[in-house]
Amino acid sequence: MRDTTILRAVQAWTVRQPDAPALICHDLSLTWSELSVAMDRAAAHLVSSGVRPGDRVGVLGGLSVEWAIAALGAIRAGALLCPLNERHKAVELGEVYQKLTPRAVVTAAANRETAEAACTGVGEPPRILDAWTMYTTDLDAPLPAPSTDPTDAVCIIPTSGSTGLPKGVVYTHESLLGAFFEWSLQAPELMGARTLNLSSMSFAAGLLNGFLAPLVLGGSIVMLPKWDPQVAMSLIASEGVATMAGTTIFFEQMAALPSFESTDLSSLKVVFIGGNPVTLSLIEAWSAKGVGLRQAYGLTESLSMVTFPTVELSVRKPESVGFGGILTAVEIMDLDGTRCTTGTPGEIWVSGPGVARGYWQDDALTEQTFAGGWLRTGDVGVKDDEGAIRVVGRTKDVIISGGMNIYAAELERAVLELPAVLEAAVIGVSDDEFGETPAVLLRTASEVPTGEIVEHCRNRLSNYKVPRYVVFRDSPLPRTSSMKIDKRILRAEYADLSEHHDRIGRTVS
Known part of the structure; x- marks a missing residue:
């Protein structure tokens, strides 16, 4: 053996x-x-x-x-x-x-x-x-x-x-060694690199990406037990951190610090970001520091990092998460397992060395999710004519309005383009006319008229995707322990939203 x-x-x-x-x-x-x-x-x-x-x-x-x-x-x-x-x-x-x-x-x-x-x-x-x-x-x-x-x-x-x-x-x-080897093919700078681990070790991102991977690749790990954006930046500078990964909010908070502009972050060579939509303004802020943010895509069943985009692609196509990996194939599939044509949304399927073996003592779920050598992610994506992948939502995070599919992530990405918007989440609420309609829940840095948000979305998206409810919050959106927005809490909190908020207009085809 x-x-x-x-x-x-x-x-x-x-x-x-x-x-x-x-x-x-x-x-x-x-x-x-x-x-x-x-x-x-x-x-x-x-x-x-x-x-x-x-x-x-x-x-x-x-x-x-x-x-x-x-x-x-x-x-x-x-x-x-x-x-x-x-x-x-x-x-x-x-x-x-x-x-x-x-x-x-x-x-x-x-x-x-x-x-x-x-x-x-x-x-x-x-x-x-x-x-x-x-x-x-x-x-x-x-x-x-x-x-x-x-x-x-x-x-x-x-x-x-x-x-x-x-x-x-x-x-x-x-599966672990196969994934780590593939990463080193795509970014040789990861070999022997010093990593800043700021993710809980109870998740794949913290345990596998932020701990075992650096060890296998002969590097070292700097741990940040309690998140503090200023401390994180100071550690990057003082410890010569070369690589790190985190959800979008971590990088937004560091970029918002007064000391961001003056702090030397030149040691950073490979930086991954994801979990929530990434705005062009955030990419540009870090690019001005000489740091390229790579918008990776992954999930627990695929070692958290399926795609490995270049910095150039992330800047040129900020809505994209890349093409897949050197050894990892990513396809967009229809319900019957047929590859979708360019521009057509479908479920993201993944096959590669870093895909998990399956689920512990659950053969039925393993067969359902991993059959035929493909991981069925439950995420919805679309490929453009270059083959770049854009994630538009979860199969379970789809709002069906008048028979039309609205992917929450797509609408969230549009709303986050507005400079004053700090956080945004889209959920579906019941609607007498269309069965379900999108509502945007957001927190802003300054007052933004509801009409401006609606018009911004209307200029970028099909009319049926435009939000029918816009709700402003004073408090931050709830987040999971991995710092992703927790929509379970939001759906429960706003279960009767349509009864207490004015609906914006009617859908125009």
């Missing part, structure tokens, strides 16, 4: 650069050799607690060195790493326990009470272990031989999307 695994890469870099920094968080910095020792120590704690190869190990807590060490320790012990959302309440966490049946959960002190409360009603509750103790206390326990099979599972990432009960996305050594 060929030894092509995550651990093989980590061990190889430890031999080649033992004294180089690998992990930096606040005033704590670990070299590669120190990281290796800490990983084995954490693995010994897990083994002595009864964890065996193939067991699941949850890790719960905020972004920290001890979280990272616990994660590597779980992999070294032969367990399947299960990152747990530190924002979950006990009931939510208990549902994940039931789904993944972890043998142990390693938790930060701040999350221990929730981790223990979540065990109530769980048939086989996990053993709760302290992350700091595992990191700081030596323990001698025989470790199993590291996995050498690239088809072995490395981690299960719990996700429920916007639909309800948790499911677990399974990644193997070969």
